[in-house]
Amino acid sequence: MLAPGCELDPDQEVVRTRPEDYFLRPPSHAPCTACGTVMTIHIVERMALVIPASNSSMRSDRNTYVGKRFVHVKNAYLDSMDEDILYHLDLGTKTHNLLAMFGDVKFVCVGGSPNRMKAFALFMHKELGLEEAEEDIKDICAGTDRYCMYKTGPVLTISHVMVIPSISIMLHELITLLHHARCYDVTIIRIGTSGGIGIAPGTVVITDIAVDSFFKPRFEQVILDNIVTRSTELDKELSEELFNCSKEIPNFPTLIGHTMCTYDFYEGQGRLDGALCSFSRDKKLDYLKRAYKAGVRNIEMESTVFTAMCGLCAAVVCVTLLNRLDCDQINLPHDVLVEYQQRPQLLISNFIRRRLGLCD
Numbered sequence: 001m002l003a004p005g006c007e008l009d010p011d012q013e014v015v016r017t018r019p020e021d022y023f024l025r026p027p028s029h030a031p032c033t034a035c036g037t038v039m040t041i042h043i044v045e046r047m048a049l050v051i052p053a054s055n056s057s058m059r060s061d062r063n064t065y066v067g068k069r070f071v072h073v074k075n076a077y078l079d080s081m082d083e084d085i086l087y088h089l090d091l092g093t094k095t096h097n098l099l100a101m102f103g104d105v106k107f108v109c110v111g112g113s114p115n116r117m118k119a120f121a122l123f124m125h126k127e128l129g130l131e132e133a134e135e136d137i138k139d140i141c142a143g144t145d146r147y148c149m150y151k152t153g154p155v156l157t158i159s160h161v162m163v164i165p166s167i168s169i170m171l172h173e174l175i176t177l178l179h180h181a182r183c184y185d186v187t188i189i190r191i192g193t194s195g196g197i198g199i200a201p202g203t204v205v206i207t208d209i210a211v212d213s214f215f216k217p218r219f220e221q222v223i224l225d226n227i228v229t230r231s232t233e234l235d236k237e238l239s240e241e242l243f244n245c246s247k248e249i250p251n252f253p254t255l256i257g258h259t260m261c262t263y264d265f266y267e268g269q270g271r272l273d274g275a276l277c278s279f280s281r282d283k284k285l286d287y288l289k290r291a292y293k294a295g296v297r298n299i300e301m302e303s304t305v306f307t308a309m310c311g312l313c314a315a316v317v318c319v320t321l322l323n324r325l326d327c328d329q330i331n332l333p334h335d336v337l338v339e340y341q342q343r344p345q346l347l348i349s350n351f352i353r354r355r356l357g358l359c360d
């Protein structure tokens, strides 16, 4: 077991936790960098499937992608399949020419609400000055009502509904789609809403690391009857780039901080206004204050699985709708809510235009 207060070499991919939880690789041992105490370490799988476009310190298993960094699928079975049906997207390798449809995608923007994501696609269409008529921007996944998807030039926009399992299914099919379409140098961004902790409503939080309800930077996935823990590391350069973009927008409160991802909006986020509540106001505030102290600035419900699957060329940008130290209910006037929800969209549009060399 880990000695209390010990630190491991930060370059090591480890998590310090209960040994029985980690089955992915057998535990090994390493000395604490400070005191030399030998500790049991449990290797966490690096899951990120999308390869960063500009990362000079890529691991050797990623170095096969010199020049173009293709979207990577860690599944040996896929390429031997005669046909791959992406059921929830209503797309498939035999029914659609995925290379022709999606081969030029460079940015993927995801968010919960189908209407908000459609509005973002139409906004991007305008911002990129694309010639195609707005009416021609159709939902590519119209054959299913699970998710919606729009393509505007190199920007693919997809809704993922709410919570980890829903975004996880979408990401499996999205990443497979990008792989079939031979996409490369892709950046994936989640644009959403969240509850803030200790910050003014309307603040945009750019996530530096996604943490779970225990403030740990990990995502636990049950696979068969094992729990596999995956890293939720994000590309720091990308968050800095986004932060710099935000400085160019007037009256645009933005910060970089940890984002906590929960499995529930009510009890899971310490709300007193759900159908069930088994804790006191004091316990709630104590929890949220501990979260703040651990670096958490906002709470939402998808970031850990999103970062685990897309991490090293991905970003999470969420506006806060309330300060959870003050209240639980979201009672913003409709026009304010709409304006707040547009903030991450505005930032990402500026970022994409800048990356495409379209900014003045």
Ligand SMILES: O=P(O)(O)O[C@H]1O[C@H](CO)[C@@H](O)[C@H]1O
Residues within 6 Å of the ligand: 111, 112, 113, 161, 162, 163, 191, 192, 193, 194, 265, 300, 301, 302
């Ligand atoms: O703004 P979106 O992307 O919908 O995400 C946030 O809003 C939902 C809760 O209202 C959760 O899914 C949370 O993560």
Ligand SMILES: O=c1cc[nH]c(=O)[nH]1
Residues within 6 Å of the ligand: 193, 194, 195, 196, 265, 269, 299, 300, 301, 321
């Ligand atoms: O408090 C909030 C607000 C939006 N989304 C969440 O997950 N929590």
